[in-house]
Amino acid sequence: MINVNINGQIVEVENGATILDAAKKAGANIPSLCHHPKLHPYGACRLCLVEVQGARTLVPSCTAPASDNMVVLTDTPRVKQARKFVLSMLFSERNHFCMYCQATDGDCELQNAAYAEDMTNWPFTPLYLPFAIDASHPDFILENNRCILCRRCVRVCGELVGNFTLGFEERGSASLLVADNSIPLGESTCISCGNCVQFCPTGALIDRRSAYQGRQTDLTHTESICLDCALGCVRVVLTRDNRLVRLEGLLDAEVNQGLLCGLGRYSPVKDQRKRVTTTMIRRGSQLVPANWEEALDVVATQLKTIGSDEISAYISPRQSIEALNAFVEFFRDHLQVRQLGLLNKDETASVSVRLAEEFGVFESDVTVLSDCDAALVLGADLTDKHQVAGFMLKRQLPGGLKLFSDPDATKPEMLEEFKNRVNEWQTPVMVLGENFVKRSNLATLRELIDWVDGAHVRLVLLKGEANAYAAAINGILPSDPSISTKLAYMVVGDHYANSNNIASLQQSDFKIVQAAYQSELTDIADVVLPAMNWLEEEGHYLSTDGKLNLNHQALQPIELAKSTVESVTRLATKFGLTLTRNWMSALTDQPTSITLSL
Amino acid sequence: MAKPKVASDWLAGCAGCHMSFLDMDERIIELTKLVELRSTPITDLKEPDEAGVDVGILEGGISNTYNEQVAIRMRKRSRILVALGDCAVFGGVPAMRNFYGAEAALKRAYVEAESNDDSAKIPSDPELSKPVTVKPISDLVKVDVFLPGCAPSADAIFAVLADLANGKIPEVKDDLNDWH
């Protein structure tokens, strides 16, 4: 630890901390634009210049390391003049029309900096050189008129996402932010993760859908877990008047470090499905509205009349642990139905639980992917699902990461090469996904785990969808299409129906569907129960690496929609049952291949 | 002593700043106790007194030859000149015309517009003023007080005028300084 004197106040900071860090600790506000806590220090905008006693010139506080007994002044006339100059230069370079900008009044770091310096005018008039708007991208807009060339977007695209789509053409005052070799963003190699938009300090990158829907301060921020895969990225849900406005990555989230992938950021706001707004019962060819009691009575009578070995109960892996728990207690422990099925085919989670019984703990945290010198990705396409895990690897490629990728697990020779060369590397990792597990029998897996253990390779098993791991621990496995029963009870929630789900449902004569959205499933159902979606239903989720996360409620549920726990519990009362199963101990009782942090 | 004289005029703007001035509502009466309103768009005197006024206020940027005359006259005749609103301070939305130039804009409006009939032509009567590059008034004349905003709030305008009425040069900061 070292002592730094900021405007006369002594603060203690870590060795290697920058002057900016020290100033923050001292509560001294130094404006900065190109600096971002998640990006490497850059020192380009020169807005954060401060006076350091003994230094000949002004010092950029975002890059300069603080040293012991250093004396720093952050508000001298010299410093303020430099700040004002830098701002004047920026305002005179491009075309800033604050009066109608989407970022004005709080969301623009450039404007805020000007306010902080009490700027009421621009000493240098702009040149009024027009820049064409690039609106070719479906999710966001590139407005070079408002770009301050801080390169935050370029750096997040390269340093953190590892995609290197954004860059600069020309140099000096002709520098221009472009995609690839200056082609429209919409036709570029952009993977639409939208992190550049979240990192942009001005209105130069604008989110299409949430534009003008309100400033950060007008919106309600709810921390919530991303359910679009099981990595456990934390995202902030921004809402207004009980309406979803935008999704952002939480900066200090352990796994995603502020990043989101296109799936996690945009799929929910793009969701155009129609809600199930009322309970319905089939009368002949028609589904007619009914109230909850009627519907549950019909369901209960059917469940009672049809023997338990003629009943299948299915549930979506997007359901919370609480929901899975109630589901298991009612359908397995009490009704002892023929099969409990999960609404997706990915077996990685169940396999990992199965192997845990023999091997105990053999998996590592996903975060090991951020720090490795060689990686084998087997049976998983990290550019589709689990993209953030893909970012962790891609961004290390320029640093020399040796990457082996076999998404379909069809190249055994690649595994062999990795095995043979494993001693070349200090920190090798191996990622196993759905396609590998599907293609291998338990024997192969056992063998591999033995090898991994010996070779000190850190192993990560990607466990499919949001809560598939918790489901597996609770004994809910992917449904077996060969089994057909007279009655099917399907807890769909906000799950996107796939052909297998429809197939399994069609096998039964009586179909009960509990869903948030209309789909082919609700179309063919005999009873439809309105469910909440992930924004409305609060509950816990278990990530790929065994972290217990809470999905907070972000929106008030629509009228009549009920949580899975409530609907199952109310159904149970029709059988004179009260549900008492403890979901926490259900998790702890089961040996797992990675230490759960609950 | 006599109340300070205030004159105002609007150039290439939208009159919103003067509307914001009216948003002082009842305080206008208070204000008329502090200052004497001379020529303004809402009074009937046609130009600032030749003898000069204490405070001259200009809304809107410079966008044609007529604006230039008005701005220079207002500067000559006022002790303190206030640039009121984003157009006067920065150039504002009308400055977007600079990207294309007046000619292209005239062509679009008077020749190309879908609704024009065969009389379409760019008006060129000597009675009409000629468009110039749109700029903030500070590019043409010295400005003493900048009050940005689109529009500046009635509170901001009142605070600034009250200060000026009391012979103080107002400090435009914090809530008073809002460019939106």
Place this chain on the structure above:
Amino acid sequence: MTTTKITIEPVTRIEGHAKITVHMNEDGQVDHAYFHVNEFRGFEKFCEGRLVTEMQQITPRICGICPVSHHLAASKAADAALGCPPPRPANLLRELMHMGQIIQSHAMHFFELAGPDLILGFDHDPATRNVVGLINADPELTLKAIRLRKYGQAIISELGERSIHPMFSIPGGVIRAFTASGREKLLMALDEQIVTIQVGIKVFKEWMNRNMEDINKFAVFPTGYLGLVTPHNSLELYDGQIRLVGSNGVELVKFAPKDYLDHIAEHVENWSYLKFPYYKPLGFPDGAYRVGPLGRLNLVDQIDTPLANEEFKLFKQLNHGLPVENTLHYHYARLIETLFAAERVRVLLNDPDILSTDILNTRQNPQEHGVGCIEAPRGTLIHDYHINENLQLTSVNLIVSTGHNNYAMCKAVDSVAKTYVHGPNVEEGMLNRVEHAIRAHDPCLSCSTHAVGQMPLEIDILDPEGKLLKVLRR
């Protein structure tokens, strides 16, 4: 032979600047007077390439008196272009904001801009012939008026955070749900405003009875009349179809705003930046028509709110059921509309949907083209956008309220000049009447000069050869 030139510069107590030239003949009588609009901004051009979703924030900068009209017309054009009709509650809230705008704009015009002429008199000393003079002359009435305008602005800021250039409407609806407390606040203050408006009507009628002679010779001439109507041809300011009636009050045509180009064209004169819209089949100038309060009351069959409708019946009697052609009755019509707007506010505030949070339709089905039309305080406002597949504007056409009245204003100036201006000794009062010929229309020249804005009013008196001889500033 008259050889005087008088310059009035600029026309005061109107929005924007204008200029008038009067050409005299040998006998010192007015030969012809022109109304010049003298500035140009070029929104149509520089909006090209912008996103259609930005227009509701950019176009209000056309005019700070009726920013809400542009805010909403742009939103409606974008609704159409993007194929995202707003849910009912959103339309209610938009209309509520629009009514606030009508109230504040009309109130300001009657009391603060035109009022000094009516209440203090055309010939009153120009030094005090203004709102300040009004305050001293009738503080009680003026205060009422100020509070009425304040109420209108309060509605706008209650919904849109700020009274000028609000942030409220976007394509597909609005961004902020209304609050119960805001609703209560507005309801409580409403009655007082209705009383004020009625007082205003009383004041106008007294003035009317005293000045019948003036009213009947002050720019009285026939034209057509154009504006939006409800399906039953009642007064409508937010949405509906465009109806055009002839000088005899008989309907010539009724069409959906999106088809405006089939019926309306714009004529360009070399001496004005303000274009002259007219009804195509009749050509220019026969197809010229009037818009705004007088135009609207001349083309509707009734008003759907009780108090305003009672007043409307009296208005119709002024010309025995035929259109009222007196320019000075713009003031009367304006007050009746203000009353309607206030009553409409009550209807909207009491609608059960007004507090709903279902205010934004995010499902879009983009089209190539969209037209948004609304009755701004000064008349029919049309925004016409074409967009590309990236939702950027490829062309923008705007026809603004004051533009429609351009012909009427020119005619009014000409007629008033001929009636009141007589050389060689031209008095200030005469010229103030000429100014009032424009003032009565409540022109909004910033609007007209989106395309246009500047109007120094100046009267040149020229000899028959058209040579200028002498300048005299009043």
Place this chain on the structure above:
Amino acid sequence: MGTDFSFDLEVRMGAGAFVCGEETALIASIEGLRGEPRVRPPFPAQKGIWGKPSNINNVETFANVPQIFLKGVEWFSSMGTEKSKGTKTFALAGDVAHTGLIEVPFGTTLREIVFDIGGGIKDGKKFKAVQTGGPMGGCLTEENLDLAVDYETLGQAGSIMGSGGMVVMDEDTCMVDIARFFMEFTQDESCGKCVPCRIGTRRILEILERICRGEGVPEDIDHLELLCQQTIQDSLCGLGQGAANPVVSTMKHFMDEYKAHIYEKRCPAKVCRSLIRFEVDPENCTGCTVCARNCPVGAITGERKQIHHINDDICIRCGICHQVCKFDAIKIV
């Protein structure tokens, strides 16, 4: 040195951008990245190319090393001054009789270089200034001529050793135009990473161009002073910190020329095209028609053996007539 360790030192051509003369920018360009400087610390000696400690020096410096090894330290330090040892090569250019690459011991005076080695000013013209150190150096005048050329002295005089450039200027040089010329170069070579250099140099250039076009306004002087001071103080690397030197030094020594351009719309050196006119001197004109025949825009009229006339509206001020006239009959006014 008592070891048999030896190695080759290979010189390669870099990517070329001027800013890549800045050590960290050079490192970036060697690593295959944009040629943009990085903030120091860490210094290349701690964390240089590919993050490894690097010894980065000018080729000229490395070139000295073998000589020092071969001939010894005493030999090397016998040349030069107290602080600046050895020799320095200069690219002597401009209005001197003999231009070219020269190598002199540190401590040699400017006068020796310009007049002895350079053979003085061409065509017997008057010496006006010498600009040392390349585009980012400052201009030195008459009174600096006897300064000993070493790092310290040049620094104190407001210029630099820099790249070893040495441009000599005679009385016909417009110092505002010279400042504009150097600014045009550095402005174009600015990498654009840091704000003060990227935009500052650009705004400085605009103003200088305006002044040379005769459109300068009094505020321009203040604006230039602010822009130069801040660009020098706030920029990230040597390029930005030095870019304004030519402007600062010319403003220091030749403010009268700036004022003449701005207030009198006059270019004392008769260089800035918009501020000069070409006229025929009736005294000297023989009507040989050479000027008329050479004028690219036909601005010159006149019969053979008659005094010619230049139509100023057509004239593009190319100066060809001035060059071709054998009778010195074309005057610049």
